[in-house]
Amino acid sequence: MALEFLNPRMATLRVDAITLDADGVLHRGRTVLPGALDLLHGLNERAIPWQIVTNNSRQTAERAAEHYRSIGLPVRGDQVVTAADATAAYIVGVHAGARRPRVYPLGDADQRACLIAGGCQVTDDEDRAEYVAVGINRHLTYQRLFHACNAIRRGARFVVANLDATVPTETGAIPGAGALAAAIKVATGKDWYAIGKPAPEMMLQALRRMARAPAAALHVGDRLDSDVPAALRAGMATALVTTGEHGREEGLAASGDARPDIIAADLPTVNAWLFRP
Numbered sequence: 001m002a003l004e005f006l007n008p009r010m011a012t013l014r015v016d017a018i019t020l021d022a023d024g025v026l027h028r029g030r031t032v033l034p035g036a037l038d039l040l041h042g043l044n045e046r047a048i049p050w051q052i053v054t055n056n057s058r059q060t061a062e063r064a065a066e067h068y069r070s071i072g073l074p075v076r077g078d079q080v081v082t083a084a085d086a087t088a089a090y091i092v093g094v095h096a097g098a099r100r101p102r103v104y105p106l107g108d109a110d111q112r113a114c115l116i117a118g119g120c121q122v123t124d125d126e127d128r129a130e131y132v133a134v135g136i137n138r139h140l141t142y143q144r145l146f147h148a149c150n151a152i153r154r155g156a157r158f159v160v161a162n163l164d165a166t167v168p169t170e171t172g173a174i175p176g177a178g179a180l181a182a183a184i185k186v187a188t189g190k191d192w193y194a195i196g197k198p199a200p201e202m203m204l205q206a207l208r209r210m211a212r213a214p215a216a217a218l219h220v221g222d223r224l225d226s227d228v229p230a231a232l233r234a235g236m237a238t239a240l241v242t243t244g245e246h247g248r249e250e251g252l253a254a255s256g257d258a259r260p261d262i263i264a265a266d267l268p269t270v271n272a273w274l275f276r277p
């Protein structure tokens with residue numbers, strides 16, 4: 001069966017906003033998946049707002065959009081939420097006061113640029129940091145890890161762009177932001193606030209940006225351990241497409257906050273339901 005409703009409410013739901021995972025949904029590597037262009041065009045034609053939400057901990061939305069355009073997906077920067085941008089937006093949002101929040105970045109130059117662009121002050125002084133922002137950094141030193149732990153022990157808030165254990169690269173899987181956050185958590189005994197999926201923060205930011213409530217919003221993703229729980233915790237419905245990480249059998253077997261509302265074989269199947277008369 002190409003389209004299965006695990007939640008019967010979905011058969012009649014009229015979706016008024018969509019968030020999309022990219023890898024495994026719209027594209028795989030540099031290949032645009034069947035139905036992706038029809039989906040984006042169909043949403044645009046019907047004026048249904050959409051946002052791509054990606055766990056990328058170092059790219060700005062504009063850079064991510066450039067990448068999507070380079071493989072043939074028509075995406076603007078204001079249609080992307082990255083974990084890096086969402087980290088800055090979260091910190092600025094929770095920081096009460098007129099002054100810009102002072103953030104000690106554990107991530108690389110790109111994360112630093114995202115924080116500054118998002119309205120944070122970046123500091124390398126552990127004593128002045130009010131927040132520590134964790135993202136991947138291939139040049140991370142023990143010294144920086146040590147300073148970040150000191151800042152958190154002193155009371156700085158511990159924010160992590162995503163909890164990804166690893167990040168795939170050309171040369172193999174490198175430790176992800178989640179692995180770095182775990183080291184800090186063990187060293188300090190303090191818990192983090194996570195931005196990326198499976199936390200709901202990015203979905204909530206995307207909904208605010210689209211000015212839509214979660215009730216009639218849908219997230220389309222390929223992972224039961226990140227896409228589905230993130231959307232569910234934000235109050236949104238979820239469709240699992242089985243063109244990426246997880247298959248139909250795994251979707252049917254999922255329970256709790258990993259259980260999708262819809263399982264679809266691919267995007268053309270989603271489109272046929274979404275754009276029904």
Ligand SMILES: [Mg+2]
Nearest residue numbers: 021023024222
């Ligand atoms: Mg994916």
